[in-house]
Amino acid sequence: MQDCIEKVDTDVLVIGSGGAGALAALRVSDNGVKVLVVTKENIRVGGATVMAAGGISIPYGEGDSPEIFYNDILRGGEHLNDPRLARILAEGARHSFIDLENYGVVLDRAAPESYRILIHSEGHTIRRAYMDRREGLGVCQAIGRAMIQRRIEFLPETIITRLLVAENTVFGAVGYCFSTGKILVITAKTVILSTGGIGQLYDMTTNGKSLTGDGIYLGYEAGADLMEMEMVQFLPLTFPYPAGFRGIIIGMSSLFGPGVRLLNRMGERFMERYDPERKEFVTRDLAARANYMEIMSGRGTVNNAIWVDPTRNEKEIMEQLKASLPHVFRMIEKVFGPEAANWEKPFEAAPAQHFFMGGLRIDTCGETSVKNLFAVGECSAGVHGANRLSGNALTEIYVFGSHVGLKAAERTKDVKSRTTPDGLSDEAIADLQEHGRCSSQCSLPRPHEIIAKLKQVMEKCMGPVRDGKALERGAGQIRELRDVYNEGVCLLPPDSLYNLDIVRSFELRSMLILADLMIKAASIRKESRGSHFRSDFPDKDREWQKNIILRRGHDGEVKIQLGVPGQ
Amino acid sequence: MKGRFIIYKFDPRKDVKPLPVEYTLTIDPKETVLMALIQIRETLDPDLAFRYACGARKCGECGMLINKKAVLACDEQVRPDQTVKPLPFFPVIKDLVVDTESFIKKTFRTIFDETLELKTTDGIVPIDLNILKTYLEPTRCMGCLLCQATCPLLRKAETGFVGPYPLLALSQIALDPRWEGAFEPLIKRMDIRACTECGMCAKICPQGIDLPAFFRLLDKRRDT
Numbered sequence: 001m002q003d004c005i006e007k008v009d010t011d012v013l014v015i016g017s018g019g020a021g022a023l024a025a026l027r028v029s030d031n032g033v034k035v036l037v038v039t040k041e042n043i044r045v046g047g048a049t050v051m052a053a054g055g056i057s058i059p060y061g062e063g064d065s066p067e068i069f070y071n072d073i074l075r076g077g078e079h080l081n082d083p084r085l086a087r088i089l090a091e092g093a094r095h096s097f098i099d100l101e102n103y104g105v106v107l108d109r110a111a112p113e114s115y116r117i118l119i120h121s122e123g124h125t126i127r128r129a130y131m132d133r134r135e136g137l138g139v140c141q142a143i144g145r146a147m148i149q150r151r152i153e154f155l156p157e158t159i160i161t162r163l164l165v166a167e168n169t170v171f172g173a174v175g176y177c178f179s180t181g182k183i184l185v186i187t188a189k190t191v192i193l194s195t196g197g198i199g200q201l202y203d204m205t206t207n208g209k210s211l212t213g214d215g216i217y218l219g220y221e222a223g224a225d226l227m228e229m230e231m232v233q234f235l236p237l238t239f240p241y242p243a244g245f246r247g248i249i250i251g252m253s254s255l256f257g258p259g260v261r262l263l264n265r266m267g268e269r270f271m272e273r274y275d276p277e278r279k280e281f282v283t284r285d286l287a288a289r290a291n292y293m294e295i296m297s298g299r300g301t302v303n304n305a306i307w308v309d310p311t312r313n314e315k316e317i318m319e320q321l322k323a324s325l326p327h328v329f330r331m332i333e334k335v336f337g338p339e340a341a342n343w344e345k346p347f348e349a350a351p352a353q354h355f356f357m358g359g360l361r362i363d364t365c366g367e368t369s370v371k372n373l374f375a376v377g378e379c380s381a382g383v384h385g386a387n388r389l390s391g392n393a394l395t396e397i398y399v400f401g402s403h404v405g406l407k408a409a410e411r412t413k414d415v416k417s418r419t420t421p422d423g424l425s426d427e428a429i430a431d432l433q434e435h436g437r438c439s440s441q442c443s444l445p446r447p448h449e450i451i452a453k454l455k456q457v458m459e460k461c462m463g464p465v466r467d468g469k470a471l472e473r474g475a476g477q478i479r480e481l482r483d484v485y486n487e488g489v490c491l492l493p494p495d496s497l498y499n500l501d502i503v504r505s506f507e508l509r510s511m512l513i514l515a516d517l518m519i520k521a522a523s524i525r526k527e528s529r530g531s532h533f534r535s536d537f538p539d540k541d542r543e544w545q546k547n548i549i550l551r552r553g554h555d556g557e558v559k560i561q562l563g564v565p566g567q
Numbered sequence: 568m569k570g571r572f573i574i575y576k577f578d579p580r581k582d583v584k585p586l587p588v589e590y591t592l593t594i595d596p597k598e599t600v601l602m603a604l605i606q607i608r609e610t611l612d613p614d615l616a617f618r619y620a621c622g623a624r625k626c627g628e629c630g631m632l633i634n635k636k637a638v639l640a641c642d643e644q645v646r647p648d649q650t651v652k653p654l655p656f657f658p659v660i661k662d663l664v665v666d667t668e669s670f671i672k673k674t675f676r677t678i679f680d681e682t683l684e685l686k687t688t689d690g691i692v693p694i695d696l697n698i699l700k701t702y703l704e705p706t707r708c709m710g711c712l713l714c715q716a717t718c719p720l721l722r723k724a725e726t727g728f729v730g731p732y733p734l735l736a737l738s739q740i741a742l743d744p745r746w747e748g749a750f751e752p753l754i755k756r757m758d759i760r761a762c763t764e765c766g767m768c769a770k771i772c773p774q775g776i777d778l779p780a781f782f783r784l785l786d787k788r789r790d791t
C-alpha cells in the first residue's frame with residue numbers, strides 16, 4: 001500500500017450507510033453537529049436497506065397499539081430481548097414514519113390519509129405490515145437526497161479497519177479508501193457503527209456482498225460486549241442456482257397458492273413429517289429448518305435444493321400473486337423457464353441466511369460498552385432477542401436510526417475538545433501498510449479462497465439446525481482457516497488503487513473472528529430457542545432465558561458471561 | 568458454454584486510453600455477466616476493477632456498457648461474445664469503475680442551491696390516490712445512471728441538455744407539492760424542452776420508469 005495518508009477530522013463518524021447509518025447521520029446533522037459518513041459501497045443509502053422487499057411493521061392499523069406491538073416483539077424474541085429496547089421500538093414506530101416523510105419521503109398509501117398497511121404477517125397478532133410498491137428504494141432515494149441537501153460529508157468505497165480506542169473510549173478510526181488508494185486517519189468525538197449483519201459468512205444468503213460484520217468485529221476488537229451471537233435467521237425459499245441468483249429471495253410457500261407442496265428428491269411431501277397440521281404453511285423458521293434438514297440428510301436435489309410444486313393450484317390465484325410480485329415470477333422464468341413461472345412444473349429452492357439478531361450490546365441510548373461508541377441497526381443486538389418478527393428490521397432502523405443519532409449528537413456536544421493520545425493510530429496505520437506489503441506471493445491463498453471455505457464451514461455447523469459435534473468440528477475448522485490466514489494471504493495486484501483483495505482480506509479477518517464467536521455462543525446455548533435450534537437439545541429450557549455476552553479480554557481470549565435480559 | 572469477453576481496461580494514472588483485453592472462460596449460460604466478471608477477477612485477472620454490491624438488481628451499482636448497451640451487469644445474461652466497457656460520460660476511476668457519486672451530488676446540489684423548503688408535519692399528509700403515482704414513480708429510481716449514459720442528446724455536446732437523470736431528480740422534488748420554492752427558474756434553466764422524447768431512457772431504465780412522462784409534468788409546472 002502506498003504511504004499516502006490523509007487525516008480527516010469530524011465530530012461524529014458514522015461507519016456504514018444503509019438506512020440505519022443514513023438516518024442517524026441526518027439526525028446528528030439536524031442537531032447542528034458535524035458528521036461524516038463512510039461506507040464500503042458507492043451509494044448513499046445501500047446495505048440491506050436497499051434490498052428490503054417485504055413489509056414494514058407499523059402499529060397504525062385499526063385496533064393496534066404500541067403495547068400490543070411490544071408484547072409481540074417480546075414473544076417473537078422468546079424473551080431474550082432487552083425489554084427497554086423493544087419498548088423504544090414499539091413506541092417509536094408510528095412517529096418514525098412521520099419522521100421519514102419530514103425528510104422528504106412520500107410513503108405509499110391505501111387511502112389519502114392512511115399508509116398502505118396490507119398484510120397480517122406471521123408472529124404479529126394484528127395486521128401491521130406496510131407494503132411499499134417501490135419496496136426499499138423509495139425511502140433510500142429520498143433520505144439519500146436529504147443527506148446531500150444537508151451537505152453531510154460522505155466518503156464512499158472506504159473500509160474501516162480499526163477503531164482508535166484508549167482507556168475504553170473511542171477517538172476515531174483508521175481505514176482504506178480503495179477508490180483513491182489512500183489510508184485515512186479519522187478523528188471523531190463519537191463513532192456510530194451501522195455496518196449491518198453477517199450474511200457473507202454464509203454461502204447461501206439473501207444479503208449483499210458488503211454484509212461481512214465489520215462493525216461487530218471492530219467493536220469487539222475495541223473491547224465492546226457482544227451478545228446473541230448464536231441467533232441467525234433463515235428464509236426457507238431462495239434461488240439455489242445459478243451463482244448470480246443464489247440466495248435471492250423467492251418468498252414463502254404461501255406465495256405459490258394454497259395447493260403448494262414441498263417435495264424432496266424422492267418426491268415425498270416431507271412437511272407431513274415435520275408438521276402434519278400446517279404442512280407447507282408453518283412459520284419461516286420451521287420451514288427453513290425442514291428444508292435444510294432434507295438437504296443435509298441427502299434427500300435434496302443434485303443442486304442441494306428441494307422442489308416447490310405449485311401445479312395443483314387454480315390458475316386464477318396465480319394471476320393475482322403474479323401481479324403483486326412480478327419480479328419474483330420474472331426471475332423464476334429466467335432461471336427455471338416459463339413452465340415453472342406458469343405453475344405447470346415444479347422448481348427448485350433452498351433456504352438461506354437472512355438476518356442476524358446478534359451483535360453489539362447497547363444501552364437505551366445505543367451506546368456500546370466502549371465510551372462514545374454507538375451501534376445501530378443490524379450490527380446491534382437486544383431489540384429482537386432470539387428471533388426477529390417479519391417487518392421489524394426496517395422499523396428498527398427507522399426508529400433507532402433517529403434515536404441513536406440524537407443521543408450521539410447530544411453526547412458529542414458534551415465531549416470537550418481533546419487531543420488524540422500520541423501514537424494511537426500508528427499501529428493501525430502499520431497494520432494497513434503491512435497489508436500492502438504482503439502482496440503478490442503467489443504460493444499463498446487469495447482471500448476469496450479462504451472466504452469460500454469459511455462459508456462452507458458456517459453452512460454445515462451454523463445453519464438452521466445445529467448440534468454439539470458439528471459445532472466442535474466447525475470451531476476446529478475455523479481455527480485452521482485462521483492459522484492459514486495468519487500465515488499470510490496473496491493480495492493482488494501489488495497496487496493500492498481499487499485493490500479488492502485488500503478489502504477482502506480485512507473482511508476475512510472480521511469474518512474469521514466472528515465465525516469463531518458465533519460457533520462459541522451456539523455451543524454454549526444448550527437448548528433450542530427462537531432461531532437457534534439444537535438437534536441435541538431440541539427443547540426450550542427456562543434456565544436459559546439469558547443472554548450470552550462475549551467480550552475480548554486483555555489477553556485476547558474470549559470472556560464469556562451470562563446476563564439477564566434488560567439488566 | 569465458452570464465453571469470450573473483451574473488457575476495456577484503463578488506469579488513469581498511467582494509461583493514455585482504454586485498452587481491450589480478451590478473456591475466455593467456461594461458464595453456465597444462465598449466469599450473469601457480473602458472475603463472469605467475478606470469475607475473471609478470481610481466476611484470470613486479479614487486477615480487473617469493477618463495482619457491485621447487492622447482486623440482485625436493487626442497488627444500481629454495477630451499471631456498465633455491455634455490447635454497446637447500458638445495463639446492470641447483475642441483470643444481464645452471459646453470451647458467447649461480449650464487449651464490456653465502463654458507462655460513458657463519467658470519469659473512470661479504474662477499468663469499469665466510474666465516478667457516478669460526484670455527478671449525483673452535483674445534480675442535487677444544483678437543485679438545492681435554489682431556496683427550497685419542505686413543509687413538515689406532525690401527522691399523515693393527505694395525498695389524493697389518483698396522483699399518488701406521480702410521487703411514487705420517480706422515487707423508484709435506484710440512481711444507476713443508465714439513462715444518462717444512454718441519452719442520444721448528450722452525445723451531441725452543443726445541445727447543452729442536462730440529461731434525463733437530473734430531470735428525474737428534479738421531478739422527485741418539484742412534483743411533490745410539500746416542497747415550496749422557486750422551481751420555475753430551475754425548470755427553465757434545465758431546459759426540459761430540449762428533450763426530444765425519443766424514449767431511450769425509459770426503455771433502458773431497469774425500474775421501467777417512464778421518464779419522459781415526468782418531464783412533461785415538469786414542463787406543465789414551468790408554465791403555471
